[in-house]
Amino acid sequence: xxxxxxxxxxxxLVAMPAADPAALTAxxxxxxxxxxxxVQIAASQFDRxxxxxxxxxxxxxxxxxxxxxxxxxxxxxxPVAWIDATGRMHLFVVGTGWGGWAASRIVHLQQISAxxxxxxxxxxxxxxxxxxxxxxxxxxxxxxLPLVDGGMVLPAYFELGAKTPVALRFDARGAYLGMVxxxxxxxxxxxxxxxxxxxxxxxxxRDQGDSGKIRVSRTLDGGATWHDGPDxxxxxxxxxxxxxxxxxxxxxxxxxxxxxxxxxxxxxSDDAVAWTSVQDLERGGSGDEYSYPALAWADQSxxxxxxxxxxxxxxxxxxxxxxxxxxxxxxxxxxxxxPANRSNSSSVKAAQ
Amino acid sequence: MNxxxxxxxxxxxxxxxxxxxxxxxxARHAIWSLVLAALGLxxxxxxxxxxxxxxxxxxxPALWAWIPGPWGIAYWLGLxxxxxxxxxxxxxxxxxxxxxxxxxxQEALRSKWVFFWLWSALVLGAVLGLDTFxxxxxxxxxxxxxxxxxxxxxxxxxxxxxxxxxxxxxxxILWSPxxxxxxxxxxxxxxxxxxxxxxxPWLWMLAVGCLLRxxxxxxx
Numbered sequence: 001x002x003x004x005x006x007x008x009x010x011x012x013l014v015a016m017p018a019a020d021p022a023a024l025t026a027x028x029x030x031x032x033x034x035x036x037x038x039v040q041i042a043a044s045q046f047d048r049x050x051x052x053x054x055x056x057x058x059x060x061x062x063x064x065x066x067x068x069x070x071x072x073x074x075x076x077x078x079p080v081a082w083i084d085a086t087g088r089m090h091l092f093v094v095g096t097g098w099g100g101w102a103a104s105r106i107v108h109l110q111q112i113s114a115x116x117x118x119x120x121x122x123x124x125x126x127x128x129x130x131x132x133x134x135x136x137x138x139x140x141x142x143x144x145l146p147l148v149d150g151g152m153v154l155p156a157y158f159e160l161g162a163k164t165p166v167a168l169r170f171d172a173r174g175a176y177l178g179m180v181x182x183x184x185x186x187x188x189x190x191x192x193x194x195x196x197x198x199x200x201x202x203x204x205x206r207d208q209g210d211s212g213k214i215r216v217s218r219t220l221d222g223g224a225t226w227h228d229g230p231d232x233x234x235x236x237x238x239x240x241x242x243x244x245x246x247x248x249x250x251x252x253x254x255x256x257x258x259x260x261x262x263x264x265x266x267x268x269s270d271d272a273v274a275w276t277s278v279q280d281l282e283r284g285g286s287g288d289e290y291s292y293p294a295l296a297w298a299d300q301s302x303x304x305x306x307x308x309x310x311x312x313x314x315x316x317x318x319x320x321x322x323x324x325x326x327x328x329x330x331x332x333x334x335x336x337x338x339p340a341n342r343s344n345s346s347s348v349k350a351a352q
Numbered sequence: 353m354n355x356x357x358x359x360x361x362x363x364x365x366x367x368x369x370x371x372x373x374x375x376x377x378x379a380r381h382a383i384w385s386l387v388l389a390a391l392g393l394x395x396x397x398x399x400x401x402x403x404x405x406x407x408x409x410x411x412x413p414a415l416w417a418w419i420p421g422p423w424g425i426a427y428w429l430g431l432x433x434x435x436x437x438x439x440x441x442x443x444x445x446x447x448x449x450x451x452x453x454x455x456x457x458q459e460a461l462r463s464k465w466v467f468f469w470l471w472s473a474l475v476l477g478a479v480l481g482l483d484t485f486x487x488x489x490x491x492x493x494x495x496x497x498x499x500x501x502x503x504x505x506x507x508x509x510x511x512x513x514x515x516x517x518x519x520x521x522x523x524x525i526l527w528s529p530x531x532x533x534x535x536x537x538x539x540x541x542x543x544x545x546x547x548x549x550x551x552x553p554w555l556w557m558l559a560v561g562c563l564l565r566x567x568x569x570x571x572x
Contacts, residue, residue, distance in 0.1 A: 067421060070377030071430025098432040126373040127434075129543035132480035132493050133553060134433050164486040177367050179494045186486055 013296035014081035027079035085150030085172035145193040162186035192243035212258035244295035253293035368497035389414035390444035435542035437552040438532035477556030496545035
């Protein structure tokens with residue numbers, strides 16, 4: 001945590017290219033409290049040579065973003081990072097207008113510091129134009145699904161009244177291509193995307209309805225159309241989740257409860273339907289909160305970060321056994337809709 | 353190509369030509385300045401008194417909109433409402449250019465083409481507003497980045513002249529969409545989405561207000 005910071009939340013992890021001195025970059029928002037005026041986006045990089053995290057630095061400030069855009073940004077939150085086909089990092093950050101989180105917009109920033117530079121610097125590329133109603137109230141939270149053309153699908157969601165998840169498509173250089181709605185339900189948000197084949201993807205959804213379970217929507221055509229599916233038999237206390245595909249395996253970090261965020265668990269699945277718990281990440285006491293997990297695969301390891309009682313960001317690293325990659329045969333759909341592997345090898349059982 | 357394929361081609365997501373963040377900074381200053389100036393003059397007209405002092409007061413918000421950063425009003429209006437539509441900007445420009453004329457004259461507002469545009473605005477805004485809350489099965493707003501919406505918007509903008517065969521139609525509410533489409537074609541302002549160029553929520557509310565007022569007067 002940067003010094004003097006009282007609260008931290010909503011971390012995100014992005015694996016760095018093999019040639020980069022850092023294996024991983026973590027982003028989160030930090031300040032006096034969530035939605036405090038002094039909240040900024042913080043970052044830290046895990047150095048490959050020293051095997052340690054660098055000192056955290058603030059990389060996005062709402063005043064600087066407002067000056068660059070020519071319009072005010074009231075609060076910042078929920079950073080989501082992605083590296084494009086040229087190796088440049090993009091950062092998507094929630095910036096609120098008048099009215100709190102429900103008046104949020106998604107700010108798209110891109111890296112201007114050189115690759116390998118320990119000081120990360122970003123400049124705003126603009127606001128993503130996502131709605132006619134003064135461009136409110138879209139947010140990001142979960143990791144993008146990378147595609148084989150170098151582009152990606154960025155999960156996002158609308159949350160003013162109706163909570164609806166959407167998938168935003170970007171090309172290999174980070175240009176916005178369009179939006180597809182993920183679910184017809186109006187009480188699900190923060191979609192976490194996993195691909196079970198080049199064209200079969202699942203969106204695992206945080207539930208704000210009454211089921212208390214992780215909701216699901218699936219696509220069979222590479223994200224062109226989505227269909228709501230039956231709920232997973234996994235509890236969800238209206239809390240954020242994280243999912244990651246590593247080869248043929250799918251991983252899910254979630255709070256296994258219908259009412260509290262005091263426990264955090266890692267589960268795995270072969271088909272994104274049947275999930276098995278493989279690791280307790282946290283088992284807290286009454287009133288504790290371990291939430292908003294993020295997952296990444298880097299240097300043959302699984303990395304997990306999450307919010308620790310809203311005061312700091314915790315992280316863990318798991319070593320994994322690699323196995324050959326066995327993806328399904330690509331279909332006739334355009335290459336641009338096929339998901340890319342997040343690693344060059346697959347993996348199965350975790351060994352801490 | 354069958355109709356479903358054609359429809360998918362025309363409505364599928366295309367790479368939107370988003371205006372640069374730098375150009376939008378200037379567009380935000382200019383458009384808010386125009387709109388605020390028109391609102392200031394409208395306020396001045398409504399007040400019974402007229403003096404140089406009041407005229408100066410009416411122009412102050414327009415000048416204020418050109419101050420960059422947190423000291424400028426465009427910065428805060430942008431925080432809440434982003435940038436007004438280009439149609440709003442051209443209607444404001446008309447108000448400024450013809451500031452000594454009492455406008456809009458009632459006969460102009462009763463024109464069938466003005467009526468047509470007001471209803472078009474009402475329907476479009478209602479659809480986009482409902483779409484914001486995911487009422488429809490497919491999102492409508494993203495179509496505004498595609499060629500179908502672009503062609504449709506141009507066709508609608510030119511419709512009054514094409515159908516009437518009267519090239520002398522001059523009501524500002526009629527040529528504003530044409531001018532907006534021309535500027536949008538050149539710049540992509542304000543978002544690269546044609547719906548945002550044609551209509552913003554405040555303009556939609558104004559259109560609804562005009563229609564309600566006309567309906568009330570007819571009933572009265």
